[in-house]
Amino acid sequence: MRRIWLIFAQAVTVCLAILFVVVTLRPDWLTRSDKQSVSGASTTLLPVSQPAPAGAAPGSYSEAVARAAPAVVNIHTTKRIVAPRIVLPPDPVLRKFFEQMPGYKQQQQATSLGSGVVMSASGHVLTNFHVINGADEIVVGLHDGRQASAKVIGVDPDSDLAVLKVELSGLQALSFLVDDMPRVGDVVLAIGNPFGVGQTITMGIVSALGRQGLGINTYENFIQTDAAINPGNSGGALIDTLGRLVGINTAIYSKTGGSLGIGFAIPASAAQKVLEQIIAYGHVKRGWLGIEPQDMTAELARAFGLERPTGVIIAGLLRDGPGAKGGLRVGDIVQTMDGSPVGDTPKLMARIAAKEPGQKIELGVYRNGKIQNLAVVAGLRPVRPQ
Secondary structure, three states: OHHHHHHHHHHHHHHHHHHHHHHHHOOHHHHHHHHHHHHHHHOOOOOOOOOOOOOOOOOOOHHHHHHHHHHEEEEEEEEEEEEEOOOOOOOHHHHHHHHOOOOOEEEEEEEEEEEEEEOOOOOEEEEOHHHHOOOOEEEEEOOOOOEEEEEEEEEEOOOOEEEEEEOOOOOOOOOEOOOOOOOOOOEEEEEEOHHHOOOEEEEEEEEEEEEOOOOOOOOOOEEEEOOOOOOOOOOOEEEOOOOOEEEEEEEEOOOOOOOOOOEEEEEHHHHHHHHHHHHHHOOOOOEEOOEEEEEOOHHHHHHHOOOOOOOEEEEEEOOOOHHHHOOOOOOOEEEEEOOEEOOOHHHHHHHHHOOOOOOEEEEEEEEOOEEEEEEEEOEEOOOOOO
């Protein structure tokens, strides 16, 4: 009996030793079947927004880039400036003496770089106003190496957009993504010419929508993205993973001049309206009421007898302007526009600007403790002088 027990104990010891060796040296022998099932399942759940095309690596956006990149151009501008040859002393008498010397000032050339997007086969290029502002010469460089001088068709400083025209054939245009706007978390790609190094692609996500109050433009409704945007990217394309134009890159938030992961783009819907109106009229037509609005505060709400600080106060009114002709008065509090709450001042002004001149606007205003409904006809907002 004792002999049988010893044989059993030795057999168990040998089996445990063999199992230890197998687990240590060849663990795949025990898990191969499980791995095969997991691998088979993962092939149907690729973490990409669209099936990878033939020849492309999984998760690659090369097809989107190939579709959009030829429509993104480099913009080189030259501006002639007059600058003093020497640094003037602080003493006003000496400064005046040096300023009267012949040859005190000399003409210099300042150059800058930016990006743009070809929007039509006939040569219309959309870019930022600040990219070409004050330029004496504008040269557009295409993806295929061709270059041509560009003519300014029109500008819109309020949205920081400008439309150029180049006389070249065989241009590839990029289409707007208007009906299917991006959502927060969607992958986007920024294409431009950062620091003048040449066309560059960066990737990120949509971080936020409807950013405003940044003090960049008069009318703000930015797409925020963490795709790297640097100086030179301005006017370039922000595209989705299908190569469609989501927005025009226009600004970054930075304390150093480089990308910190907070960039802003003008939405495609807004850019399309500006493009169409500049091509048609040479400028953008916007609705206007001739009012000076002011945001409501808790203190003002109590003074006016309101329970909540909602609406926008009419702090100033242009005499004989559209608002005054429609019955608005200084001190009125606009609560609704076309039946919807107005929000704050930037939102109200943006909604008014979106109206066609001559279009009727229904305003609900709080006056003398009561809500009154006014029908106001939008006028044409005066074109901002250059």
